[in-house]
Amino acid sequence: MLDMILLCLIIFQIHQKSLNRVEKIINKKVIFEKGDLRDIDVLKNLFTKYKFDSVIHFAGLKAVGESVSNPLKYYDNNVNGTLKLLEVISLFGCKKIVFSSSATVYDEVDAANYIPLSEQNKTGKTTNPYGTSKYMIERILEDLYVSDNSFQIAILRYFNPVGAHESGTIGEDPNGIPNNLMPFIAQTAVGKREFLSVFGGDYDTHDGTGVRDYIHVVDLAIAHIKAIEYLNKSATKPLVVNIGTGKGYSVLDMVKSFSKASGVEIPYKISQRRAGDIAKCYAKPSFAKEILGWEAKKTLEDMCVDSWRWQKENPFGYKQTDC
Ligand code: WQD
Numbered sequence: 001m002l003d004m005i006l007l008c009l010i011i012f013q014i015h016q017k018s019l020n021r022v023e024k025i026i027n028k029k030v031i032f033e034k035g036d037l038r039d040i041d042v043l044k045n046l047f048t049k050y051k052f053d054s055v056i057h058f059a060g061l062k063a064v065g066e067s068v069s070n071p072l073k074y075y076d077n078n079v080n081g082t083l084k085l086l087e088v089i090s091l092f093g094c095k096k097i098v099f100s101s102s103a104t105v106y107d108e109v110d111a112a113n114y115i116p117l118s119e120q121n122k123t124g125k126t127t128n129p130y131g132t133s134k135y136m137i138e139r140i141l142e143d144l145y146v147s148d149n150s151f152q153i154a155i156l157r158y159f160n161p162v163g164a165h166e167s168g169t170i171g172e173d174p175n176g177i178p179n180n181l182m183p184f185i186a187q188t189a190v191g192k193r194e195f196l197s198v199f200g201g202d203y204d205t206h207d208g209t210g211v212r213d214y215i216h217v218v219d220l221a222i223a224h225i226k227a228i229e230y231l232n233k234s235a236t237k238p239l240v241v242n243i244g245t246g247k248g249y250s251v252l253d254m255v256k257s258f259s260k261a262s263g264v265e266i267p268y269k270i271s272q273r274r275a276g277d278i279a280k281c282y283a284k285p286s287f288a289k290e291i292l293g294w295e296a297k298k299t300l301e302d303m304c305v306d307s308w309r310w311q312k313e314n315p316f317g318y319k320q321t322d323c
Helices: 016-026 040-049 064-069 071-092 108-113 129-147 181-189 217-233 251-262 286-292 300-313
Strands: 055-057 096-102 152-158 160-162 196-199 214-216 239-243 268-271
Touching: 040 071, 055 071, 064 071, 064 129, 071 129, 096 129, 096 217, 129 152, 152 217, 160 181, 160 217, 181 196, 181 251, 181 300, 196 251, 214 217, 214 300, 217 239, 217 286, 239 286, 251 300
Parallel strands: 055 096, 096 152, 152 239, 160 214, 196 268
Antiparallel strands: none
């Protein structure tokens, strides 16, 4: 029996090279099957071929700005894909699931007034379709549990995942122009982008730029293991947990920290606010510690040093060249 399944993405390609490198790090073979989550036959074949113990559902589109301009793509990919997955999970009786949710599910008014955000804060009135798609999936999972309480569900609300594996061999390789801050800064540092556009310099924050709770991807990965361990020993209603550090850093804090880690000056220009953005968002992370025994260990410096190592050693991501 496999311990778990990593369901890979629908529309994004996964780079074969990244899997080869994962195998090298863990010194184990990784079984990988490529398919579209919205295709129920693909899923049925997968669940027939393998016997899974748990499902970690990472698959989804995640760019806030793109979701504002193309909401249907987000609802189809994220919500429709999840419905198909849950249908097949129910059919095959593999009912232990960890879902990648997001800090963007928090209600816009609560996010503006109650910082740090705790799991008790209101959700639902989000500022963008990406957040709404994650909120809808949370509701679907909760309703599913009401209908059948043999489901074991953990909902992890990610704040802002950044960084790379410390080996420098696996990291973020966005298609085209990065939507997220950290890969954009890294590509500017390595000379692929001329300058960083800072989206808004007039927010109500310590330096006018947006504040977020950046979390190292390795800390984030460990949180999933803790969540599976928790589900293995507890049969309870869906667990909802913030996965963040509890510290808020502004865009300019990130620029400074990355410059320090890389020794490269990052040129930037303050530009217009981006649609769907809020001023501040950071977690109250204490529940994760209490219930999962998990807390973030890596610092902002670790995040920048590891991102820079990855970017510098792989300037074209997993490709050999940029063409
Ligand atoms: C961070 C800050 C931007 C790019 C993310 C993920 C999403 C979700 C929640 C988990 C903001 C500013 C950005 C740039 C900038 N996480 N920025 N120039 O929007 O907080 O959303 O967190 O589900 O997956 O997308 O992250 O990295 O896009 O932006 O000034 O070129 O950087 O305005 O203040 P965001 P981000």
